[in-house]
Amino acid sequence: MEIRARAPGKIILSGEHAVVHGATAVAASIDLYTHVLIRSSTSSGTDDGLLELQLKDLGLVFSWPVQRIKETLPELGTALSPSSTSFLPESMKSIATLVEEQNIPEAKIGLFGGVSAFLLLYTSIQGFKPATVVISSDLPMGSGLGSSAAFCVALSAALLAYSGAVRLDVNNYGWLTLAELELELVNKWAFVGEKIIHGKPSGIDNTVSTFGNMIMFRLGELTRIKSNMPLRMLITNTKVGRNTKALVAGVSERASRHPDAMAAVFSAVDSISKELSTIIQSPASDELSITENEDKLEELLEMNQGLLQSMGVSHSSIEAVIRTTLKYKLASKLTGAGGGGCVLTLLPALLADAVVDKVIAELESCGFQCLITAIGALQFSVLSRMASDGKQFPPLRQEKQPGLEHLMDPTPQATSHEYRPSNKLKGKVALVTGGDSGIGRAVCHCFAMEGASVAFTYVKSQEDKDAEDTMQSPKPMTPKSPLCIAADVGYDENCKRVVDEVVKAYGCIDILVNNAAVQYKSDSVEDISPQQLENVFRTNIFSYFYFVRHALKHMKEGSIIINTTSVNAYKGHPTLLDYTATKGAIVAFTRGLALQLVKRGIRVNGVAPGPVWTPLIPASFSEEDVARFGSSVPMGRAGQPIEIAPCYVFLASSDSSYITGQVLHPNGGVIVNG
Ligand SMILES: Nc1ncnc2c1ncn2[C@@H]1O[C@H](COP(=O)(O)OP(=O)(O)OP(=O)(O)O)[C@@H](O)[C@H]1O
Ligand SMILES: C[C@@](O)(CCO)CC(=O)[O-]
Numbered sequence: 001m002e003i004r005a006r007a008p009g010k011i012i013l014s015g016e017h018a019v020v021h022g023a024t025a026v027a028a029s030i031d032l033y034t035h036v037l038i039r040s041s042t043s044s045g046t047d048d049g050l051l052e053l054q055l056k057d058l059g060l061v062f063s064w065p066v067q068r069i070k071e072t073l074p075e076l077g078t079a080l081s082p083s084s085t086s087f088l089p090e091s092m093k094s095i096a097t098l099v100e101e102q103n104i105p106e107a108k109i110g111l112f113g114g115v116s117a118f119l120l121l122y123t124s125i126q127g128f129k130p131a132t133v134v135i136s137s138d139l140p141m142g143s144g145l146g147s148s149a150a151f152c153v154a155l156s157a158a159l160l161a162y163s164g165a166v167r168l169d170v171n172n173y174g175w176l177t178l179a180e181l182e183l184e185l186v187n188k189w190a191f192v193g194e195k196i197i198h199g200k201p202s203g204i205d206n207t208v209s210t211f212g213n214m215i216m217f218r219l220g221e222l223t224r225i226k227s228n229m230p231l232r233m234l235i236t237n238t239k240v241g242r243n244t245k246a247l248v249a250g251v252s253e254r255a256s257r258h259p260d261a262m263a264a265v266f267s268a269v270d271s272i273s274k275e276l277s278t279i280i281q282s283p284a285s286d287e288l289s290i291t292e293n294e295d296k297l298e299e300l301l302e303m304n305q306g307l308l309q310s311m312g313v314s315h316s317s318i319e320a321v322i323r324t325t326l327k328y329k330l331a332s333k334l335t336g337a338g339g340g341g342c343v344l345t346l347l348p349a350l351l352a353d354a355v356v357d358k359v360i361a362e363l364e365s366c367g368f369q370c371l372i373t374a375i376g377a378l379q380f381s382v383l384s385r386m387a388s389d390g391k392q393f394p395p396l397r398q399e400k401q402p403g404l405e406h407l408m409d410p411t412p413q414a415t416s417h418e419y420r421p422s423n424k425l426k427g428k429v430a431l432v433t434g435g436d437s438g439i440g441r442a443v444c445h446c447f448a449m450e451g452a453s454v455a456f457t458y459v460k461s462q463e464d465k466d467a468e469d470t471m472q473s474p475k476p477m478t479p480k481s482p483l484c485i486a487a488d489v490g491y492d493e494n495c496k497r498v499v500d501e502v503v504k505a506y507g508c509i510d511i512l513v514n515n516a517a518v519q520y521k522s523d524s525v526e527d528i529s530p531q532q533l534e535n536v537f538r539t540n541i542f543s544y545f546y547f548v549r550h551a552l553k554h555m556k557e558g559s560i561i562i563n564t565t566s567v568n569a570y571k572g573h574p575t576l577l578d579y580t581a582t583k584g585a586i587v588a589f590t591r592g593l594a595l596q597l598v599k600r601g602i603r604v605n606g607v608a609p610g611p612v613w614t615p616l617i618p619a620s621f622s623e624e625d626v627a628r629f630g631s632s633v634p635m636g637r638a639g640q641p642i643e644i645a646p647c648y649v650f651l652a653s654s655d656s657s658y659i660t661g662q663v664l665h666p667n668g669g670v671i672v673n674g
Contacts, residue, residue: 002040003162006033007153009139010146010208011233011335011344011375014276014304017251017311018269019202019217021262026225026273026280027204028214028375030235032138034150036158041130049130053118055111056136062102062115066128069119072098076123082188092196095119110142110243113197117152121193125159133158140369143237144336148244149205152193157186183210199245200252214375216277218270227280229290230374232347234325234359236332237369238317240340247337251311265307272307276300287350294348298331301346305333313338321345321368328359347372413613413640419446424653426451429506431498431551433457433489433543434516438614439564442641443513443648444482450649455483455502457516489516490538495546503554511652512551514544514586515564519579528578540582544589557601562651563590565663567610570672583608587663587674594661603660605651608674610667611638634669 008029015025041050052063072094095116104111122133135155139147157178160166166182178186190206204217216223255262279297284290305322308314314334321343322332332345347356360370430447434440435456444454483505487494502509517540522528544563551561568576569583587606594604611617611630617638630638647664650656663674 002037003158004035004037005154005158005161006035007150007157007209008033008146008212009150010205011235011342011373012144012204013273013335013344014300014333015204015217015269015273016334016336016338017248017308017313018266019204020200020248020251021255021266022219023266023270024216024218024273024277025202025204025269026214026216026277027208028231029208029212030145030373030375032145032373034135034137034139034147034154036151036154037134038158038162039132039134041132051122051130052132053115054132054134056134057141058108058111060105060108060111062104064098064101064119066130069098069123070128073119073123076120076127082185082192091120092116110241113245114148114151117148117193117196118155120196121152121155121159121189124192125156125165125189126163131162140237140239140342142241142243142341143239144334144338144341145235146205146209146336148197149190149194149209152190152197153186153206153209156189156193160186160189186210197245198248200248214280216273225277225281227375228282229280229284229293230349231280232349233373233375234330234345234347234356235335235371235373236321236325236343236345236363237371238315238321238340238343239367239369240315240317242315242337242339242341244337247313247339251313254312262311265310269304269307272300272304290349294346298346301331301333301344308334308338315340317368318343320366321363324362324366325359327362328355330359413442413642419449419642419646421446421449421451424450424649424655425511428452428510428652429455429502429508430511430513430652431455431457431502431509431547432513432515433498433547435513436484439609439612439641439644440513440515442645443515446642446645446649447511447652448482450653452511452652453482453506455485455498455506457485457487457489457498459486459488489543489546490535492542492546492549495543496550499547499550499554508556509551509554509559510556511560511562512547512555513562513564513648513652514547516540516543517564517579517582519576521575522577523575525577533578536578537582540579541585541589544586548593552597552602555602559602560652561593561597561602561604562648563604563606565590565606565608567608567665567667567670567672569608570674571670590663591661598660603651603656605656605659605661606663607644607647607651608663608665608667608672609639609644610665610670612644613638613640630668633667637668639666639668 009032010027010029013026013028015023019025049065049067050063051066051069052061054061073091076091098119099112099115102115104115118133135151137147137150139145139150141147157166166178166185187206187210190210191203194201194203194206202217203220207217207222208215211222211224214225214227216225276297279293282293284293315338317340318334318338325332325345330345330347332343335342335344363370425447430452432440432444432454433456435444436458440456444456448454483502485498485501487498489495499509518536520532520536548561563586565586566580566583568580569587573580590604590606597604610633613629617626617629644666647666651659651664665672665674
């Protein structure tokens with residue numbers, strides 16, 4: 001069996017440190033996650049009797065014979081209640097011995113707390129059973145974005161599900177959010193882990209990571225809040241390492257030296273958090289009221305920063321960021337424990353993109369790392385169970401085209417925490433047809449991560465929810481919000497309108513990805529009606545001509561066209577004749593167009609995916625076909641959209657500068673002569 005869980009990181013808008021001393025704080029989850037996978041030993045090939053912890057981002061593996069853990073920690077191993085933390089002092093000594101035996105490299109000694117928390121949570125919840133636990137994270141560790149809390153929450157959720165304490169629906173293979181009571185249990189265990197890493201945490205980090213969205217937090221109690229105004233934040237990582245445990249202890253020592261003065265500081269922070277939460281929840285529908293609210297928020301952020309400075313947790317790197325953003329009249333404060341780590345800057349709704357670009361460029365030139373996050377979206381901790389009965393996917397059928405991604409189970413993977421963007425498409429403008437779901441969505445996501453401004457088309461009133469979901473994709477490096485345009489792309493005038501809208505918004509098109517497609521299964525050529533034939537050809541190949549025709553006027557030398565074809569163009573498909581014919585035409589179109597445009601310095605290439613889990617599949621095939629989908633390729637499984645999208649990134653970037661008129665074949669190992 002395999003269980004996966006993920007939990008988001010967080011930013012604290014106001015109240016860090018003071019919250020440990022009873023003040024109110026406001027925090028929001030962000031769309032960067034820590035992922036945990038637990039695999040029983042038999043399916044992983046791990047030697048029986050070992051508990052293995054793999055920290056993938058760091059390339060570190062720790063392992064213990066379970067017998068050794070049992071001898072060292074005999075008092076654990078039975079499911080304890082998270083409230084029975086009385087075992088901590090003696091058990092902590094034994095845990096420290098087990099961790100010391102692993103010889104953590106000196107440079108990574110900060111992991112001592114994380115590995116100790118792992119051992120305590122694992123043995124308390126799961127007992128002495130061998131397993132492999134794999135951890136990976138989008139979050140920079142120890143920089144104020146709640147990496148330790150996300151680690152503890154995802155680990156607790158996965159362990160509780162693995163041990164059966166949190167029940168998973170056996171019919172459900174996708175990501176699941178948990179019921180309120182289960183979330184509370186996850187949160188309690190995560191707090192146990194946080195105490196090991198942080199010493200005396202307030203509990204705000206694990207609570208916001210567990211419950212998601214935005215919360216107001218005081219003395220262990222959370223109140224969920226919802227922002228009524230857009231809140232766009234720039235997060236700047238100073239990359240200066242620090243230790244939350246030591247910083248929290250430092251503030252407590254200052255408080256015991258100057259109890260009255262520090263009580264006044266904490267009380268001022270409490271007022272700031274309360275006012276901040278009132279402002280963001282107050283109705284602000286027009287530009288004027290939003291601006292007024294933003295002005296007040298900026299003042300509150302500055303005041304909170306001043307108070308954090310007086311607690312002794314600022315740092316010269318934090319002040320350097322604050323000075324830089326102030327040049328652009330933007331207010332900033334540290335977030336998390338401070339002493340380095342991350343700084344938050346409010347980006348007002350009306351702030352020009354050019355100014356944002358300039359601030360980021362200046363901060364990055366100082367060696368800092370920037371990302372933009374919209375907060376207040378739904379980022380819960382979630383769990384998933386992996387199929388273990390030999391089926392590729394649970395039987396599932398959608399009756400209509402276009403297929404809808406939000407109805408799919410499991411949800412196709414359009415993103416991967418393992419994908420590492422590196423600004424390959426910085427400043428480029430990309431138009432992706434059919435970008436609301438499937439491969440198109442994954443391409444939009446990866447392009448945005450690589451720094452491109454992305455526009456995509458979708459089918460109005462049928463794919464609105466999918467389009468909305470694509471708009472919500474993480475966009476850490478995107479300078480502009482994605483633009484989504486409804487269009488039936490089978491008609492020339494619609495394609496012209498889309499191109500005009502993109503050019504009006506972004507000024508040009510650097511990358512055109514022709515991708516929109518429909519497919520209908522027909523057992524015989526005689527069953528393909530003229531209307532179906534026309535619809536399939538219009539959507540799948542006419543649109544490619546139309547888009548190229550109109551986009552070319554706005555494409556400079558160095559621009560790129562990428563066409564989506566299919567493995568079926570090369571090997572044929574008996575029941576997708578019309579679809580396969582359009583895909584064959586796309587290969588020929590790609591080759592001819594590449595030759596035609598070579599003189600203009602525009603490269604044209606194609607991608608021919610094999611079986612990929614996209615909404616076209618349940619919308620085109622029977623339940624039995626869906627359950628077997630992908631099993632016939634050499635790799636024996638269907639691909640996920642995120643396994644295809646990097647081909648588009650490669651073809652769109654200058655890494656492929658000597659390639660034109662060619663087709664890439666992400667297809668699970670099918671050999672084609674193409
Ligand atoms: N992915 C991970 N794998 C193992 N340990 C982790 C992981 N993420 C966090 N930790 C543990 O948490 C520690 C970092 O916690 P710390 O509180 O210093 O930073 P943070 O949680 O990112 O910041 P803040 O508490 O200010 O939000 C690491 O040193 C490690 O012990
Ligand atoms: C510094 C602190 O207030 C927040 C760390 O993200 C500590 C805590 O609340 O546990």
